[in-house]
Amino acid sequence: MQIDAVVASAGSADREAGDRLYRKIAWRLIPFLMICYVGAYLDRVNVGFAKLQMLNDLQFSETIYGLGAGIFFIGYFLFEVPSNLMLQRVGARIWIARIMITWGIISACFAFVSTPLQFYILRFLLGAAEAGFYPGVILYLTYWIPSHRRSQMIALFMTAIPIAGIVGGPLSGWIMQYFDGHQALAGWKWLFLFEAIPSIVLGIATIFCLTDRPEKARWLSEQEKALVVSALDAQAQNSESTLTTMGEAFRNPRMLLMCMIYFCVIMGQYGLTFWMPTLVKSAGVTGVLQIGLFSAIPYTFAVVVMISAGRNSDRTRERRWHVIVPMLAGALGYMIVAAAGGNVTLALIGLSLAAAGVITPGPLFWALPSAFLAGTAAAAGIAAINAFAGLAGFVSPYLIGYLRDITGTSTIAMYTSAAVLVLGALAILKVPAKLVNR
Structure with a gap:
């Protein structure tokens, strides 16, 4: 009995020491990476707010906007895997800095767009510049944090998405309202110029703030x-189904399943991200600042749900249902939005449920492929999954823009997004629980 008590006490002491160590790592890495991702997401999706003025000024249709918003992901798709392999070669510090400075400069150039072709070209270049940031960070965290602690860390990092919505909505509305006409520039032009600055500054700061490896x-x-390195080595040795080379990863049927599941997640996510201001406006909210303030409400709800789900998933070591349930909730949210009509309260309830449902699965999903990817396969596999799923970022805004043009409403588009989320949730059931619940 005394020996058991000593062993239990030692085990408890080790856990407490491990908790302190990973809290230290988290506080050093996650807040800075999260701020960087806020900058990335603002530059990626601020076109959704610029749209409220830009389309009238440039005489663009909803289809032109949707195609331009989606072309971003063609560049993203083509450069995702090469970018992640380059990050593995040169290190996260230099490569993430390069990504951020480049995309900040390109984002500022949107202030000078005047034709659909210019819009398409810059969106493609922005996607090519940003390719590798998100999967690069996911890969980077695998260098520091073992899998059983990673979901919560990634969830904290990915709160940048709803935070970008919380901050970006009111900020974008304020810039467009109060700077419209200043120095003879439209408000949407000032939006692109102002919101490019943080990315460039943070890109320079990355060189001094990040460390490549423990x-x-x-x-x-x-x-x-030594504790961090030994924990990661032990995880690699104990993995039952680890693929370590690119060839093994791309020949594995599970990779195709992962691509399909994450495609559905991203399809649902960007159906909301690029159209949130338009959906809020359709519900009866007027004025760009008011639309920005109302748009922050669903993202605030999503932050709480995402962090809670990530913490609970790591605590219980359960992965599949922590992705399935939010996706089904997101589908329900889309259906509520479709039925809301001009009811602002009902629309906000639906948008809040949809935001939590499409944003929460993002960080939790990565526990699934991380269970069988390691080494070079992790670098290429994570990038490939994210790149393929990124094509949903092309399909989603273009499809919704097209459906809005031919129907005059968002109803059919919302039901389509809901159906895609349900399909992805059902596909997760094909992933063996014993593989990922660890």
Whole structure:
């Protein structure tokens, strides 16, 4: 009995030491990466707010807007895998800095768009520039954090998406309302110029703030470095179905399943992200600042749900249902939005449910492919899954814009987004629970 008590006490002490170590790592890496992703997401989706003025000024149709918004993901798709492989070669610090500075400069150039062709070209270049940031961060976190702690960390990082909505909505509305006509520039032009600045500044800061690997971290003791490295080595050795080469990853049927599931997640996500201001306006809210403030409500709800789900998934080591349930809730939210008509309260309830349902699965999903990908396969596989799913970012805004043009409403588009989420949720049941629940 005394021996058991000593062992239990030692085990508890080890867990507490591990908790302290990973809290230290999280506080050092996650807030900065999260701020960087807020900048990335603002530059990616601020076109949704610019649309409220831009389409009238440039005489663009909803289809032109949807196609331009989606072309971003063609560039993203083509450069995703090469970018992640380059990050593995040169290190996260330099490569993430390159990504952010490049996309900030391109984003500012949108202020000078005057034709659909210019709009399409810049959206493609923005996608090519940003390719590799998100999957690069996911890969980067695998260098620091073992899988059983990673869902919560990724969920914290990905709160940048709803935070970008919370901050970006009111900020974008304020810029467009109060700077419209200043120096003879429209409000949407000022929006692109102002919101490009943080990305460039953060890109420069990345060079000084990130550390490529635990072994190089001056802010960790030698003992702490050894604990992190040994935990990651033990995880790799204990994995039952690990693929370590690119060839093995791309020949594995599970990769196709992962691509299909994440495609559905992203399809649902960008159906909301690029059209939130339009959906809020359709519900009866007027004025760009008021639309921005109302748009922040669903994203605030999504932050709470995402963090809670990530913490609970790591605590219980259950992965599949923590992705399935939010996706089904998101589908319900889309259906409520479709039925809301001009009822602002009902529309906000539906949008809040949809926001939580499409944003929460993002970080939790990565526990599924991480269960069988390692080494070079992780770098290429994570990028490939994200790149293929990114094509949903092309399909979703273009399809919704087309459906709005031919029907005059968002109803059919919302039901389509709901159906895609249900399909993705059902596909997750094909993933063996014993593989990913760890």
